[in-house]
Amino acid sequence: METTALVTGADRGLGFGLTQGLLQRGYRVFAGQYMPDWTELDGLAGEYPDTLHLVPLDVGQTDSCYAAAATVAAMTDRIDVLINNAGITGGRGEIGEGLDYEAIQRAYNVNALGPIRVVEAFLSLTKPGLRRLCFVSSEAGSIANSYRTSGFGYYMSKAAVNMGVKITFNRLRPDGYTFRLYHPGWVRGYMGGKKGTHADLEPDVAAEYALPFFLNEREDEDRLVLIDNLGREWPF
Numbered sequence: 472m473e474t475t476a477l478v479t480g481a482d483r484g485l486g487f488g489l490t491q492g493l494l495q496r497g498y499r500v501f502a503g504q505y506m507p508d509w510t511e512l513d514g515l516a517g518e519y520p521d522t523l524h525l526v527p528l529d530v531g532q533t534d535s536c537y538a539a540a541a542t543v544a545a546m547t548d549r550i551d552v553l554i555n556n557a558g559i560t561g562g563r564g565e566i567g568e569g570l571d572y573e574a575i576q577r578a579y580n581v582n583a584l585g586p587i588r589v590v591e592a593f594l595s596l597t598k599p600g601l602r603r604l605c606f607v608s609s610e611a612g613s614i615a616n617s618y619r620t621s622g623f624g625y626y627m628s629k630a631a632v633n634m635g636v637k638i639t640f641n642r643l644r645p646d647g648y649t650f651r652l653y654h655p656g657w658v659r660g661y662m663g664g665k666k667g668t669h670a671d672l673e674p675d676v677a678a679e680y681a682l683p684f685f686l687n688e689r690e691d692e693d694r695l696v697l698i699d700n701l702g703r704e705w706p707f
């Protein structure tokens with residue numbers, strides 16, 4: 472039986488790399504498309520006409536998540552691997568400088584609530600079997616290791632999604648779901664508005680680090696861990 476995956480924020484950056492890597496491994500992939508004018512996914516759909524499906528998906532909007540789930544449900548009755556990847560920055564500024572609360576709220580909505588929304592919307596498609604829920608978080612969400620003095624929106628939203636994942640884990644792990652909480656390393660993605668050039672990893676390389684963690688079995692599925700691309704565990 473074919474294995475299916477959903478990837479959010481698949482247009483570019485790590486999400487695109489993950490989509491490509493899954494297709495190369497023979498998965499049928501439903502790629503959340505947030506930027507219809509960005510053509511990289513269209514090119515990939517030409518290469519994989521039978522196994523790549525582009526699905527409009529804004530993880531910041533509940534209606535969009537349920538509409539995407541309905542679109543996917545018309546094509547398959549199951550999602551085996553759900554990868555919450557979409558993310559945005561959340562403004563800069565230190566305390567006392569007049570923070571951009573709207574930017575902070577946007578980051579919270581997309582980064583913290585988005586993955587939980589997506590899980591809720593797609594829950595009925597996660598049938599007994601693999602039931603793997605993956606979350607691209609960040610070391611930046613580690614409260615224990617935080618050293619930063621600014622960047623409230625992004626860092627707080629990543630700490631919050633870690634908690635959201637933990638609550639979801641507590642509820643769904645007894646039903647056979649398995650969880651992957653992940654920091655992808657420093658990736659040359661587009662979160663700064665244009666492609667990063669100074670970071671360590673090209674998105675396709677970062678995806679090749681991530682996919683074994685997302686797809687392989689772990690010995691201790693009953694412990695939720697935040698793991699980075701080098702296999703190191705982070706406190707969160």
Ligand SMILES: NC(=O)c1ccc[n+]([C@@H]2O[C@H](COP(=O)([O-])OP(=O)(O)OC[C@H]3O[C@@H](n4cnc5c(N)ncnc54)[C@H](OP(=O)(O)O)[C@@H]3O)[C@@H](O)[C@H]2O)c1
Binds near residue numbers: 503581
């Ligand atoms: N890059 C790093 O070094 C790094 C480090 C740690 C963790 N991460 C995490 O890794 C993930 C991917 O990062 P990346 O560097 O690949 O970012 P990216 O290049 O910006 O890719 C993220 C994609 O998600 C899209 N997106 C934005 N808002 C969305 C929404 N509401 N619904 C659906 N898609 C949306 C983005 O569109 P727009 O471009 O229009 O916003 C973009 O296409 C994020 O969760 C990020 O926090 C990245």
